[in-house]
Amino acid sequence: MEETFKGRDVISIEDFSKNEIDFILDKAGEAEHESLKYGDKMKGRIMAPLFFEPSTRTASSFQMAVWQLGGMVMDFDVFSSSVKKGETLKDTARMINGYGADVVVVRHNKDGSSRLVADVISAPVINAGDGKNQHPTQTLLDLYTIKELKGKIDGLKIAMVGDLKYGRTVHSLSSALTNYNGCEIFFVSPEELKMPAEIVKNISSKTEVYEIALDGLEGVIRDADILYMTRIQRERFPEGPEGEQQYKKISLRYRLSKQMLERAKPKEDFRIMHPLPKIDEIEPCIDDTKYAIYFKQAENGLYVRKALLALVAGAENG
Ligand code: NCD
Numbered sequence: 001m002e003e004t005f006k007g008r009d010v011i012s013i014e015d016f017s018k019n020e021i022d023f024i025l026d027k028a029g030e031a032e033h034e035s036l037k038y039g040d041k042m043k044g045r046i047m048a049p050l051f052f053e054p055s056t057r058t059a060s061s062f063q064m065a066v067w068q069l070g071g072m073v074m075d076f077d078v079f080s081s082s083v084k085k086g087e088t089l090k091d092t093a094r095m096i097n098g099y100g101a102d103v104v105v106v107r108h109n110k111d112g113s114s115r116l117v118a119d120v121i122s123a124p125v126i127n128a129g130d131g132k133n134q135h136p137t138q139t140l141l142d143l144y145t146i147k148e149l150k151g152k153i154d155g156l157k158i159a160m161v162g163d164l165k166y167g168r169t170v171h172s173l174s175s176a177l178t179n180y181n182g183c184e185i186f187f188v189s190p191e192e193l194k195m196p197a198e199i200v201k202n203i204s205s206k207t208e209v210y211e212i213a214l215d216g217l218e219g220v221i222r223d224a225d226i227l228y229m230t231r232i233q234r235e236r237f238p239e240g241p242e243g244e245q246q247y248k249k250i251s252l253r254y255r256l257s258k259q260m261l262e263r264a265k266p267k268e269d270f271r272i273m274h275p276l277p278k279i280d281e282i283e284p285c286i287d288d289t290k291y292a293i294y295f296k297q298a299e300n301g302l303y304v305r306k307a308l309l310a311l312v313a314g315a316e317n318g
Pocket of ligand 1: 138230
């Protein structure tokens with residue numbers, strides 16, 4: 001199957017079939033446990049990071065992945081580039097392509113931005129988050145984490161909680177889960193931040209979906225295998241005092257406390273995931289419980305991105 005990935009753009013999780021997703025997850029397992037196999041698959045190859053939005057985990061794990069594969073990372077910082085003078089995304093991308101990047105990783109606050117870049121350049125483009133739309137590499141690492149924990153994805157009860165309206169991680173993840181048999185998805189959110197109706201419609205045609213108000217969270221915890229918490233996406237609210245007020249109102253109501261977990265009595269192997277960064281939505285003492293797996297989840301980003309980069313931009317016989 002390797003050859004189907006070479007030079008390919010990764011814009012949406014829907015670009016991959018279930019077999020392709022499972023193949024990437026297997027390769028990520030090799031990257032984690034048999035790293036010698038990975039050697040220098042990107043030797044002499046260059047990744048250009050076009051990050052127009054802040055990023056900690058995604059940017060640094062992509063960077064580490066390239067270095068560990070023997071490749072190089074172009075020193076391109078949007079915030080000190082001509083983008084600040086008003087250069088368009090298309091022009092910036094064309095120029096980076098002309099300099100010979102072998103793979104371009106894009107993060108941008110506009111939905112569809114990675115597609116736009118992919119349409120004007122020849123190098124493969126990997127979407128590292130486009131607005132509220134998609135975050136396919138996050139989804140691959142989320143699936144990898146779930147499989148690592150539970151040994152399977154089929155048949156699990158997964159609750160996605162928080163900002164389901166603007167959160168791109170949950171848009172991609174819920175779509176990917178429809179590939180697996182017998183999953184049940186719980187969307188738990190404040191009324192103002194519900195999963196967009198179109199996505200719910202799409203997913204519920206293939207998978208069991210329940211939409212639940214935020215005050216039903218405790219009941220969901222009792223039943224779920226995985227609680228996928230998300231941050232309220234402050235930066236995607238309307239600008240100005242109205243948006244600020246809306247954000248404050250919601251964020252005050254949204255917090256997972258240890259007390260709530262104790263009351264709910266979750267299953268023994270219940271676990272909490274979060275794409276990070278987390279702000280106030282998880283009481284910090286939960287970090288030290290067996291339930292919290294978000295730091296290992298973030299680490300898994302390295303293995304998944306190594307696997308993906310090797311497949312998309314690795315040496316021909318790599
Ligand atoms: C997420 C993102 O950028 O969408 N972060 C990440 O890549 N781990 C989640 C978020 O910012 O809330």
